Amino acid sequence: MRAVVSIILLNILLERIFVTVAIECSVYWSILTKPIRIGQDLQLECNIGDKDICPGNPRWSGGPDNQVISVGNVVYNQEKYDITNFPGKYIMTIRDIRKADLSSRYICHVKFDKFEAIIKDKDPTYSLNISQPKSLQGDLRIFANISAVPLNRTKNQHRWLRYPVHNSTKTEDLPNSEKFKENMEDDGISLTVKNLTKKDVNMTYELIYSNAKFSGDVILQLISTGSSLNSSSDTFWNKWPWIIAGTLTCLTIIFIILGIKMYMRKKKYQIP
Numbered sequence: 001m002r003a004v005v006s007i008i009l010l011n012i013l014l015e016r017i018f019v020t021v022a023i024e025c026s027v028y029w030s031i032l033t034k035p036i037r038i039g040q041d042l043q044l045e046c047n048i049g050d051k052d053i054c055p056g057n058p059r060w061s062g063g064p065d066n067q068v069i070s071v072g073n074v075v076y077n078q079e080k081y082d083i084t085n086f087p088g089k090y091i092m093t094i095r096d097i098r099k100a101d102l103s104s105r106y107i108c109h110v111k112f113d114k115f116e117a118i119i120k121d122k123d124p125t126y127s128l129n130i131s132q133p134k135s136l137q138g139d140l141r142i143f144a145n146i147s148a149v150p151l152n153r154t155k156n157q158h159r160w161l162r163y164p165v166h167n168s169t170k171t172e173d174l175p176n177s178e179k180f181k182e183n184m185e186d187d188g189i190s191l192t193v194k195n196l197t198k199k200d201v202n203m204t205y206e207l208i209y210s211n212a213k214f215s216g217d218v219i220l221q222l223i224s225t226g227s228s229l230n231s232s233s234d235t236f237w238n239k240w241p242w243i244i245a246g247t248l249t250c251l252t253i254i255f256i257i258l259g260i261k262m263y264m265r266k267k268k269y270q271i272p
Contacts, residue, residue: 025054035127046108056111128216144214147187
């Protein structure tokens with residue numbers, strides 16, 4: 001009887017251990033690179049937990065060719081992919097990101113656990129094309145290349161907004177107006193900010209389109225008048241010895257020439 005009870009208790013204990021391990025061994029990947037720039041590298045970070053809880057070599061698979069990408073630190077296509085392995089983290093770098101990569105499914109495995117998703121379905125943030133302003137008063141063009149990225153076009157509505165860099169709590173919507181001119185183009189949407197002022201720079205501009213976000217910072221470093229004057233003053237005082245030396249040299253040459261002329265004139269009219 002005691003043996004039967006012991007076996008039952010042991011089975012219950014093993015079941016609880018198995019359930020606990022199964023719950024804690026949770027694999028999940030997220031996008032590290034924000035914003036995503038077409039043609040540059042993109043990193044996906046897979047959280048693989050502790051090796052004692054999730055034992056075994058982690059693996060990446062998927063991509064446009066639906067292939068095994070890596071097992072542990074071994075990468076099968078090193079021209080396209082790279083792996084960085086940290087405790088609890090298994091990071092894959094996708095080189096030269098393209099539209100096909102963004103539309104592909106990627107799977108992170110650890111033994112019998114896995115997580116799979118498509119990048120475009122993970123609410124990615126893409127980069128806006130911005131020509132950084134060099135001065136105020138001019139116009140600023142911001143462009144979202146929608147054709148370069150895959151989008152779930154379930155919603156036709158979109159909106160522009162902005163906020164101070166590193167302070168997304170002060171968000172301002174940018175409706176189409178004389179100040180903010182929106183234009184639908186063949187490969188995307190542009191926004192022209194007319195007559196730039198200080199309020200328009202050092203801001204993060206965003207376009208929310210369907211399930212994606214396009215983002216970029218507009219930075220302008222203005223040089224104050226005071227600093228310009230100080231700079232000019234410092235330049236003068238650094239160069240004044242050379243200026244004085246040059247002036248004295250010129251005066252010396254002039255006096256020598258005048259002296260020679262006076263001597264020649266005196267000699268010409270001298271009575272023998």
